Amino acid sequence: MKVLVLGGDGFCGWPASLHLSDLGHEVTIVDNLSRRRIDKELGASSLTPITSPQERLAAWEETSGETIDFVELDIAQHYDGLLDLLRTAAPDAIVHFAEQRSAPYSMKSATHKRYTIDNNTNATHNLLCALVESGIDTHLVHLGTMGVYGYGTAGMSIPEGYLDVELVGDEGERISQQILYPTNPGSVYHLTKCLDQQLFAYYAKNDALRITDLHQGIIWGTHTEQTLRDERLINRFDYDGDYGTVLNRFLMQAAVGYPLTVHGTGGQTRAFIHIRDMVRCVELALQNPPAAGERVKIFNQTTESHRVRDLAELICRISGAQIENVPNPRHESPENELSVRREAFLDLGLEPTRLSEGLLMEIEQVASRYAHRADLEKIPCTSVWTKDQQPGVPASRAPEAHDSPAEQPA
């Protein structure tokens, strides 16, 4: 099938593009390269030495014999270009990763909040409008987040999108309904995925667009079967305080001898998925589209849930690293439970990569191998959710702990 991968140069988009190309699909990557520009803005870069889009694509052709096309386009800004592309390419499916995807980045300042809302909302809405205007029959698969749910309801596993509820009618009668699971986003970034949900529900209803929304857990891991084939195909590995995800950050911190930065008590329970399973889930979603006129199909794209401090302790046991509790820059409950329904992808044949299988490989093949490229200054999460929050800087690494003149006796 012909597939456009929007945001196909990013951390999820790149391995998903290679996986789909490897399966024989005709893949076109559409990307504005914003993630590379944001690296420059933050003075950060991937731990792994990613190559340019052109070099990656040439390496893929050399390695696999398959061609992936590349279109540089900002879908949030250039509607006409997007519409032309849809009309010309007439893809069977579109995988939409083209959004700003860091919660800490979305909270850095008013400018970053505004960019995230404006970019993500207009990217998604332009795409929906262009699908309607072009009239092409395309299945849209969007990467959402488990974060739209907040932290769920004690005693009830979070369902896959839709929630059965009972209401009490005006005459006291009980009325059964199924509703979109009520959202409770934890950052402006997560908020944008809640707005996306509303956009999708509307366009599926009014225009019978066929849409799948993947509520993904936190990704860990770097390599997929395809990115391992040639170093020029390597995927991003972010460890900085904005774009690094918690488990990959711990692995990198262990590899470079930095204390594992546990925010607050580490009592936050989060949902996780390995990057290899993500690409397989995208494949399964593409194979199982909703019908036109059907409501949005929603999957929980996650394979395990863990408490952050348990993960930190696990990595300490494997690697001998130390934990350091740092202030939690997020405005959230210090401890939460999270139980998630995951049947849909398992029923379609997903075989999850367990933490126990992948962790050591990740430390050896990625974190330790590229440890020399690390900039330790970029590790702390300096974004704060409100002015009352503190950045996630380890006391042992804070400038004033060592040599702040103000702290020295005269």
Added chain:
Amino acid sequence: MKVLVLGGDGFCGWPASLHLSDLGHEVTIVDNLSRRRIDKELGASSLTPITSPQERLAAWEETSGETIDFVELDIAQHYDGLLDLLRTAAPDAIVHFAEQRSAPYSMKSATHKRYTIDNNTNATHNLLCALVESGIDTHLVHLGTMGVYGYGTAGMSIPEGYLDVELVGDEGERISQQILYPTNPGSVYHLTKCLDQQLFAYYAKNDALRITDLHQGIIWGTHTEQTLRDERLINRFDYDGDYGTVLNRFLMQAAVGYPLTVHGTGGQTRAFIHIRDMVRCVELALQNPPAAGERVKIFNQTTESHRVRDLAELICRISGAQIENVPNPRHESPENELSVRREAFLDLGLEPTRLSEGLLMEIEQVASRYAHRADLEKIPCTSVWTKDQQPGVPASRAPEAHDSPAEQPA
């Protein structure tokens, strides 16, 4: 109290500004005059002869002795100007009407859909960001719509914002929760008010902003006590197919001898409120702000519900007008029930203006008086919700019914 009225030159904003000024509040209108520009785009204009912002404000000062300041600013486009204004003015309250508010306009084309999403989402989000960044302690009152609810649940009156539900836990236990009422918007315009709800919920939670959201029914009427004092203070009266609201359109159609254009069967039940009650509700909302840290306060701002064909029949009885059923350009159920909880404003002292009191006055003082200004070509609703829908053009007035050459025998 010092109040900014965003969108204070519009159909709701203008009478609300005068009402608040008349109560002794220090009012500043902030408006980008987009509604006047859209009149030009559509080749339409208010049935009533509205004066320029400057003339209106001078007339108000002459009539009342009170001054209203005016700032021309696009809050969706000029964040820095908005932030400066909030810091300088430090208002006690902000009333936010500054959004594109027509459902048919929002459906005219991809350009109009995109403008409505982009403008409304960024206007609201810029305001929330600027409130956080400025750090001022301000109560934000926003005009939402009953349309976020869709058409409710048979047998259950729509509550004021929050819905009690029972869930079934993993062990079969019953769990009681209160959730934001699930939305089901009927157009891209209505969708933006659902997005606004999510933005408000997030910023009330993360930043303890004090926010009230008014879910308003369809406005009818033109005059308030203040706009009646001098013809230069007159409010807009829209009758065109995009901006005219159903009851005012019927009144105008009756006055000019045009058939009352009932969309579909007229089986749509809608919630209504007179414009005099709207300004009073805004006053009551300002007097009763939520506390910092409290969730968003939501009112159903509506006083009556009616089926559209019943309203048309009522106006026929009063005026002798004829009804003509036209295609419904909207993608919606032909018939719906709508039952609404309305206790909150009644408990605060609202005394509703009933249809029976205001209809004849409205026909005499407004629709008939300015009937000579009407452009009958602008009456039909030409926007359609999907390509399968038909415009709401009366067969008796369609060009081909009279003189289409293609229809004439050779």
